[in-house]
Amino acid sequence: MLLSLIGRGLFQPGEVLEFLTSPPIRYALALSLGSSALTAVLSVLFAVPIGYLMSRFPFRGKAFVDALLDIPIVLPPLVVGLALLLFFMTPAGKMIESHIRVTHAIPSVILAQLTVAAAFAVRMMRSLFERIDPRLEQVALTLGCSRGQAFFQVILPEVAPGMLAAWSLSWARAIGEFGPVLLFAGATRYRTEVLPSTIYLELAIGNLDGALAVSLLMVVVSLIVLVLIRTGGGIGGALE
Amino acid sequence: MMALEHISIRQGNFYLQEIDLYIPTGAYAVLMGQTGCGKTTLLELFCGLRNAVSGRVLLMEEDVTHLPPGARCIGYVPQDHVLFPRMTVREQLGFAPRIQKWSFDDTKKRVDELASRLGIAHLLDRFPQFLSGGESQRVALGRALAVRPSILCLDEPLSALDEDTHDDVMELLSSLHTTENLTILHITHSRREAGQLATQRHILRDNTLHSEEISPC
Numbered sequence: 001m002l003l004s005l006i007g008r009g010l011f012q013p014g015e016v017l018e019f020l021t022s023p024p025i026r027y028a029l030a031l032s033l034g035s036s037a038l039t040a041v042l043s044v045l046f047a048v049p050i051g052y053l054m055s056r057f058p059f060r061g062k063a064f065v066d067a068l069l070d071i072p073i074v075l076p077p078l079v080v081g082l083a084l085l086l087f088f089m090t091p092a093g094k095m096i097e098s099h100i101r102v103t104h105a106i107p108s109v110i111l112a113q114l115t116v117a118a119a120f121a122v123r124m125m126r127s128l129f130e131r132i133d134p135r136l137e138q139v140a141l142t143l144g145c146s147r148g149q150a151f152f153q154v155i156l157p158e159v160a161p162g163m164l165a166a167w168s169l170s171w172a173r174a175i176g177e178f179g180p181v182l183l184f185a186g187a188t189r190y191r192t193e194v195l196p197s198t199i200y201l202e203l204a205i206g207n208l209d210g211a212l213a214v215s216l217l218m219v220v221v222s223l224i225v226l227v228l229i230r231t232g233g234g235i236g237g238a239l240e
Numbered sequence: 241m242m243a244l245e246h247i248s249i250r251q252g253n254f255y256l257q258e259i260d261l262y263i264p265t266g267a268y269a270v271l272m273g274q275t276g277c278g279k280t281t282l283l284e285l286f287c288g289l290r291n292a293v294s295g296r297v298l299l300m301e302e303d304v305t306h307l308p309p310g311a312r313c314i315g316y317v318p319q320d321h322v323l324f325p326r327m328t329v330r331e332q333l334g335f336a337p338r339i340q341k342w343s344f345d346d347t348k349k350r351v352d353e354l355a356s357r358l359g360i361a362h363l364l365d366r367f368p369q370f371l372s373g374g375e376s377q378r379v380a381l382g383r384a385l386a387v388r389p390s391i392l393c394l395d396e397p398l399s400a401l402d403e404d405t406h407d408d409v410m411e412l413l414s415s416l417h418t419t420e421n422l423t424i425l426h427i428t429h430s431r432r433e434a435g436q437l438a439t440q441r442h443i444l445r446d447n448t449l450h451s452e453e454i455s456p457c
Contacts, residue, residue, distance in 0.1 A: 135322045138289050143336040144310040144387070153339070157326045 016213045024189050025198060025214065031109065032194040033221070036174035039113040043121035043170035044163050046114075051125030052151070056134065072119040077179030080115050084108075084184045104186045109194060112180035117170035124169055128162035129155070168229045175222060241265045242286060242391060242423060247295035249281055256281065256447055259295070263440060265390075268417050268424045270434040273444035279427045280319070282444070283393050286425065287316045299391060310339075315384030315392040315422075320400065321376045323368035329355075329379050330364040336386040354382040358412070374405030378412070385420060392416075394426040398433060413437060 019025065054066065072080055087093045088103050102108050132155060140150035178196035181187075187197035195218050202210035244261040256278050263269045271279050284290040285297055288309035297305045304312050323332055333354050337347040355361040358378040368376060377397060384392060397413070398406050414437055417424055428434060434441050435454070443450045 133322060135318050136324060138284075138287075138309070139316060139318060139322050139383075140324075140335075141289065141309040142287050142312075142314060142316040143383070144339040146308075146310070149339060153335075154324055 016209075019210055019213055020217055024193065025217075027190050028193045028195050028198045028214075029217070029221070031106070031192075032175055032196075032218075035106065035109045035113060035194065036171050036177075039110050039117050039174040040121075040167045040171035042110070042114055043118040043174075044125075044167050046118045047121035047125040047166055047170075048156075048159075048163065050122050052129050052155070054122070054126050055129035069119060069122050072116045073123070077116065077177070078183055081112055081180035081183030084112060084115060084180065103184065104188065104192060106185075106192065108185035109181055109192050112184045113174035113177045115180060116177060117173040120173050121166040121170045124166045125159065125162065128159045128166075132158050164229065168226060172222065172226060175218070241298070241300060242269075242425060243296075243298040244282065244285065245296040245298065247282075247285065247297070248293045249278070249285070249290070250293050251281070254278065254281075259447075259449055261442060261449055261451070263423060263425060265300070265423050266421065267439050268414075268426065268437055269440040269442060270426045270428050270438040271442045271444065272428060272431075272434060275429075277444045278447075279444055280395055283395055283425060283427055286312075286391075287314050287393055288312050313387075313389045313391070315389040317377075317380045317384050317392070317394045317397055319395045319397075321380035323371075323376055323379055323383070325368055328365050328367055329360060329371070332368075332379055332383045333364075333386055335383060340387055342387075350386060354386060358382045372405070373401050374409060377401065377405075377409050381412070381416070385416070388420070390421065390423060392422045392424045394424065396427050396429070398428070398430070410436060 050069070054062070054069070075083075085103065088097060093102075096102060100107060102111065136154050136158070137147075137150045140154045141147070145153060175194075176196060177194075178200065181192070181194060182197060182200065185192040187193050187201055189201075193201070195214055198214045199211045199218075202208075202214060242261075242263040244259055247256065247259040247261075249256045249259075254276075259282065261282070271282065273279050281290060285292060286299070288297075288304070288307060288311075292305070295305075296303055299312060299314070309316075324335070327335065330351055333351040334347045337350055342350070351364070352361070355364055358381060360375060360378050360382065363371065363375055363379070368379070371379065381397075394413075398409055401409060410433065413424070413426070416422060417437075426433070426437065438454055441452050441454050
């Protein structure tokens with residue numbers, strides 16, 4: 001992208017910097033970073049119990065639940081956004097909206113990102129729980145632990161690095177989410193505009209250089225965050 | 241004492257029916273049988289890790305069939321020791337006392353006492369990945385004995401040890417049996433272990449348990 005900007009003879013560091021520090025881009029960057037960080041936290045909070053349940057306990061209809069959890073991964077992103085939009089037209093969705101404004105507001109950005117990112121986090125946490133010897137819990141139970149104590153004292157410390165890896169995977173997925181966000185949240189400046197929406201908006205008005213500059217910004221920001229997490233958290237093994 | 245009364249278990253295609261087993265207080269019982277015949281299943285039944293379809297599990301004259309594992313006061317050493325990977329030896333030994341809300345001083349005293357008794361005092365700050373097979377076995381024994389259970393269940397505790405360590409741990413088990421006043425159920429394939437340690441031998445064959453009293457060498 002940088003080469004493309006330079007190749008087009010349009011790489012003027014001053015102008016690019018001015019564009020990237022303009023208020024709408026700063027807002028989109030802040031919303032992208034904030035919403036994807038929150039989405040990643042929520043994804044892990046959702047993925048830990050669900051992943052544990054799916055890895056440890058047999059129950060009727062497990063295959064169906066398993067398939068349901070994978071739906072957001074398999075479906076085209078636009079369909080996920082459409083499904084969310086349709087849900088908020090149902091009585092249940094309208095009831096939620098009567099308490100908190102969701103559609104075309106910041107919560108819709110988070111919800112759209114969460115729907116897809118959480119599915120990846122669940123898959124990851126499940127595989128991590130499956131790698132842990134169930135006899136660890138059995139021993140803990142014989143030593144006087146309740147099921148909850150065995151989980152929090154023995155199992156959770158085992159998957160802690162994996163939780164950071166799941167956070168980082170969800171974050172990476174969320175910050176790049178476009179289709180569901182566009183359809184469900186829209187791309188309104190100073191409201192629901194995230195960096196992928198900015199690229200789309202800049203392209204829509206023919207500003208290829210602006211789109212390239214924002215794309216470059218996304219690459220740099222993502223690289224910084226992911227490198228920091230992976231080197232700081234020692235999660236290389238969990239990601240393999 | 242430890243007893244199973246008319247126990248039936250089913251697990252997929254595997255089943256055991258009408259199993260009766262009686263181990264008196266203070267006995268050292270070994271349970272033998274071919275691989276896959278259900279020895280571990282019976283041991284886990286005593287520990288509360290498995291449920292029977294019917295029958296009763298008795299420990300010290302008390303019906304514990306429906307009690308959770310932690311309420312049975314049994315020390316359990318699974319095959320391959322299964323130490324907690326992210327805990328030091330000190331934390332492993334102090335785990336049960338901490339869970340059972342012993343005071344800090346009592347826990348520390350018990351950890352030091354066990355470490356010295358089992359010859360692992362120099363290993364207290366090590367993690368399991370830096371322990372040999374024999375050391376891991378001693379830590380697993382210490383962890384199981386930390387809250388002074390009167391019953392100890394051992395699932396092939398000596399199977400993965402070299403010959404010298406095997407003999408050391410066998411000596412240790414024999415000594416713990418006496419000094420800690422334990423009733424022990426020990427699963428093994430080794431006639432030698434049975435001959436040297438056991439006061440009772442139970443053989444599970446064709447879904448039937450054959451029991452005999454023996455005098456240890």
